[in-house]
Amino acid sequence: MADLKKQLNILVQLQATDSQIYSLNEEKRQKPQEIETLKASFEAEKKNLVNLEKVLLDLQKQRSDKELELASKEESAKKLQIQLYQLKTNKEYNAMLQQIQDAKADASIVEDKILESMDKIEKVKKDIDEEKKRLQQKEETFNAEKKKNEDRIKEIDERLAQLDLQRKQIIPDIDKKILTQYERILHNRDALAIVVVKDNTCMGCNMFVPAQVINLIQMYERIITCEVCNRILFIADE
Ligand SMILES: [Zn+2]
Incomplete structure (x- = not known):
């Protein structure tokens, strides 16, 4: 997929929004108990x-x-x-x-x-x-x-x-299949669906990511997920 890298970048933006939505909803959910x-x-x-x-x-x-x-x-x-x-x-x-x-x-x-x-x-x-x-x-x-x-x-x-x-505003720019996969992971993995790989480590679960997986990510041919936590992996630009 030629524009997979671009798609991943949009997913990262969407993730930033979704992470805020998740933590605000969590905060809101606790408020009635706090008042009680x-x-x-x-x-x-x-x-x-x-x-x-x-x-x-x-x-x-x-x-x-x-x-x-x-x-x-x-x-x-x-x-x-x-x-x-x-x-x-x-x-x-x-x-x-x-x-x-x-x-x-x-x-x-x-x-x-x-x-x-x-x-x-x-x-x-x-x-x-x-x-x-x-x-x-x-x-x-x-x-x-x-x-x-x-x-x-x-x-x-x-x-x-x-x-x-x-x-x-972000969603229309994302491929439907990719969005479905993203939302499924988001739902199952505490609202964190796409994570960066840093120092050969998945930032979602802190587990080691082998060099060949990193190569696969950088080929941008298909979505690569973490073998341990199943989250979508991406490499940040230098
Ligand atoms: Zn992981």
Whole structure:
């Protein structure tokens, strides 16, 4: 084939375009997963806040339980106080007085516990506020990263459209049979169909290319492929 050398040169051009298309498509293919990973790590950041909010609810419940307990203890102290004046003997009176004191002491323990809960509640509320601020920053970072990814996808799509045009301009200059062979290899060999031979080595698989094969390539009579990786071989001009 007289113009095989020319055909190979056009294939090299097409390969340059196809390699870009392949790597852009690969990059684009990974983007949704990248966004998902970012989202998952942001969602995981929210766990701490959820836990803190649960702690707050528990503390508030504890506090209102203790407040009910306090009210009931105060109520019983009051009742005892009323009964106190109806008692006839000193012995009964003193015993009742002791009961009232005990009830008041109980109430004061509960009161201390309520104060303790209130301190804890204040502290947890402060932690929640800080956590919310931290999450807001994380959310901003996440949204910025997400936008960056989406912008990149748009950029890739635009570039792919250009490359597709470029491809359509190159293809009519290639012999149909050669193009079919090229595309078959492209499909089967990770989008690399034509490779240069350099220092007796196939640049597709790094295996040795014998001198007689190099001679065959340079005769430009037919397409020569690598015996190991099956890719089309060519020799670059000096
Ligand atoms: Zn090879």
